[in-house]
Amino acid sequence: MTNRRSIYIDAFPHANPIPAACRIGAMLYSGVIYGRDGVTQQVPASLDRQCELMFIHVQSIVETAGGSLADVIKMTLWMNDKSQREVVNRYWERAFPDIHSRPARHTLDGSFSGNILIQCDFVAVLDH
Numbered sequence: 001m002t003n004r005r006s007i008y009i010d011a012f013p014h015a016n017p018i019p020a021a022c023r024i025g026a027m028l029y030s031g032v033i034y035g036r037d038g039v040t041q042q043v044p045a046s047l048d049r050q051c052e053l054m055f056i057h058v059q060s061i062v063e064t065a066g067g068s069l070a071d072v073i074k075m076t077l078w079m080n081d082k083s084q085r086e087v088v089n090r091y092w093e094r095a096f097p098d099i100h101s102r103p104a105r106h107t108l109d110g111s112f113s114g115n116i117l118i119q120c121d122f123v124a125v126l127d128h
Contacts, residue, residue: 002024003024003025004022004023004024005022005023005024005065006019006021006022007019007020007021007022007023007028007061007064007065008020008064009057009060009061009064010038011038011039011056011057011060012033012036012038012057012060012061013041014031018031019031020033020057020061021061021062021065023065023066023126026125026126026127027123027124027125027126028062028065028067028071028123028124028125028126029121029122029123030058030061030120030121030122030123031121032119032120032121033054033057033058033061033119033120033121033122034050034053034054034057034112034116034118034119034120035049035050035051035052035053035054035057035116035117035118036053036057037053038053038056038057043114043115043116044115045115047081047084047087047088047117047118048087050116050117050118051087051088051090051091051118052091054091054118054119054120055091055092055094055095058072058075058095058120058122059095062122062124062126065124065126066126066127067124067126067127069095069096070101071124071125071126071127072096072103072122072123072124073103073104073123073124073125074103074104074105074106074122074123075103075104075105075106075120075121075122075123076105076106076107076108076120076121076122077105077106077107077108077118077119077120078107078108078109078110078112078118078119078120079107079108079109079110079117079118080110080111080112080116080117080118081117082107082109084117085107088107088118092105103122
């Protein structure tokens with residue numbers, strides 16, 4: 001029997017019965033996370049604000065699961081326009097300032113509904 005635990009955060013609820021992430025043992029896997037405002041539940045128009053909110057949600061999810069951003073081992077990004085990576089990189093470097101201790105990252109082309117410009121998922125390895 002597993003000790004699977006669903007991770008939810010109030011700022012990023014799902015309309016479907018799906019948690020923001022799931023933890024079994026030390027492993028934490030997220031679903032898709034994007035920059036939706038936690039108060040209004042709206043997605044702002046700018047990529048800059050969407051990135052800011054996305055990284056806030058990632059941090060909140062990891063912390064709710066019992067870890068920190070230092071536990072993130074891999075992040076996958078989907079972007080509407082990959083030529084705008086410099087915007088993402090500003091928030092990436094804030095979240096992971098040590099160049100010798102950053103998670104792996106892969107960026108893919110994305111096509112989204114509404115005005116979503118970026119989304120991610122991540123894997124983290126937490127202490128038991």
